[in-house]
Amino acid sequence: MGAVSRYPYPKDVWSPAGGWWSRPKTWKSNTVIAALGMAVTLGAVWRVSAEKEVRYQQPKRWIPSMMWAKQYKDQE
Numbered sequence: 001m002g003a004v005s006r007y008p009y010p011k012d013v014w015s016p017a018g019g020w021w022s023r024p025k026t027w028k029s030n031t032v033i034a035a036l037g038m039a040v041t042l043g044a045v046w047r048v049s050a051e052k053e054v055r056y057q058q059p060k061r062w063i064p065s066m067m068w069a070k071q072y073k074d075q076e
Contacts (some may be wrong), residue, residue: 009020018024046071050068059066 006021013019015022022070024030050065053065053069054071055069
């Protein structure tokens with residue numbers, strides 16, 4: 001159902017995705033490195049966002065960002 005048997009393809013064509021039927025040997029370590037890079041970037045963005053967060057109107061109920069916002073750290 002839609003599968004194509006492997007056929008000869010031009011070897012001189014370059015593709016950033018790896019070309020036809022790419023199976024890099026280091027895909028597991030590449031995936032781990034990419035995931036760690038994304039986690040570090042997300043953590044840095046989260047930290048900067050939490051440091052800059054200011055609410056000018058007090059929330060009427062508890063919200064999750066109150067756990068890490070500086071504005072609410074001293075109200076515990």
